[in-house]
Amino acid sequence: MSTQTGASSTALAVVNPWALMPPLGNLDAYISAVNRLPMLTLEQEQEFARKLQQNNDLEAAGKLVLSHLRLVVSVSRKYLGYGLPHGDLIQEGNIGLMKAVKRFDPDQGVRLVSYALHWIKAEIHEYILKNWRMVKVATTKAQRKLFFNLRSMKQGFKSDALDADTHRETLSESEIDVMARELNVKRADVTEMETRLSGGDVMLDPGASDDGDDGYGPIAYLADAHHEPTAMIEAHQRDVLASDGIASALATLDNRSRRIVEERWLKVNDDGSGGMTLHDLAAVYGVSAERIRQIEVAAMKKMKKALVEYA
Template sequence: MTVHIGAPQTALAVTSPWANSSIILPPLGNLDAYISAVNRLPMLSLAEEQEYARKLKNNNDLEAAGKLVLSHLRLVVSVSRKYLGYGLPHGDLIQEGNIGLMKAVKRFDPDQGVRLVSYALHWIKAEIHEYILKNWRMVKVATTKAQRKLFFNLRSMKQGFKDGADAATHRNTLTEGQIDVMARELNVKREEVIEMEQRMSGGDVLLDPSPSDDGEDAFGPIAYLSDATHEPTALLESRQRDVLASDGITAALQELDPRARRIVEERWLKVNDDGSGGMTLHDLAAEYGVSAERIRQIEAAAMKKMKKVLATYA
């Protein structure tokens, strides 16, 4: 049993073992025909989705899996359109999204209380993100992790100004007011926004997601490729974060001795009325009569222990 979902650029087909062999979609080389065919595929009702998902989960029914995949191919087409601004072929993006959809169907649990469309969004976007990171290259305008984070946030916010009528915006530069808005929204200094804007205005630069020369972790646009504010997955992720922030943190703190617990609370959890945080390493070192390095070691050990507890809530 195969379903040909097409290969980008070429007429070769990618085969899934999960679909009815009688359904053959046009190759992604003929993108318009493929999208038209996908949009004609029938969608599943909640009852049908639950039925097929349980058949797959309980009996490894590949025919049922195929029906789930086919009915959600149009979702992949819709999601992939959000990433066309990175200069990669639409067919390639769809192909990678289809792989993510198959992974989602394989892992979907109908007893979780969510529709497959919500669950599959995460896997579809994850595959597309990984593909973009492997293939998208811009000039290295940001050399540190913090600068790269600012770069992608700034790039996203500039898109929001493009529809305005301000002449400076159409010159691809920022007005003083826009700089103030960005600095406030991104919680950075005006000077940092101006410097990054100057770098971005200088032309395209190579952005390699490999680790930087100073040993920092690789950083790419994966977390900033699209706005997930109103997506169903954002609600599920928010719910999980709420559990971690309440029950998870409480349980993790209970595993620490009083000194380690206070250090973690002061360093990570305390927020004063003026918005500032708790005590610094040197403040805590002075209170306990040890070196700041010793406080840092205690903090690191405590965080490692907390991560093990929090893993049970993930």
């Protein structure tokens, strides 16, 4: 027994953590290396943990971490279904393992493997929630619980179903009740999380596509153009031109030209029809309709010039 213990201790002592780093992208080599590392006995584990706790012995901490790297690899495999790189999951799990080693108390009567399991899962969970989608889907305790259980429970419902409705994607009312009861969450939380998981990220402003055409996204119907600063300035300028500007431009005309413009363009009858026609104004002033048209054109040009100066 002592010979085996001494051999394991010697093996861990000569292991250089950096030597475990495989060539870039060679994850299988890393997994193979950590699986070859010897595991610690209870006596070794307590010895190294006390050295770390009492003397801040970093070498002892390294031995505790190295001997449990295979645990991180094993736990990380359970989360491959979320579409995130296995190497990243292992990396985050290793962070959780190091946190566990730092806080581990050998006098509590618990093996490090049991204590570290919580910390490894917690770091992996946090990484998945932050990186599974651009928009975080779970923030509350109930939402996090549903995020990591809803899909597996949903698959369980499907496997138990014997009717013809086995291919439906949404949960039934009874299944929602069962899930809410088993996870101790509200029914509304279950339905909301199912909606979030069934959807996907949509770019607010997709920009131009590969063929050069502008993409269409929520920004097209979510933006409030009425309160956009540039639009508000332009609207104010139009209002000013339509009131004070028009009044200023009319003031530059003689009485006859002004009346012709007002009667033709600025007056509306009670029935919704426009003002006087060219022939009506020609009868009033005793000239031809063509002459009225010429006066109108000249007045419009004069007003346009006045509006440009006013603006």
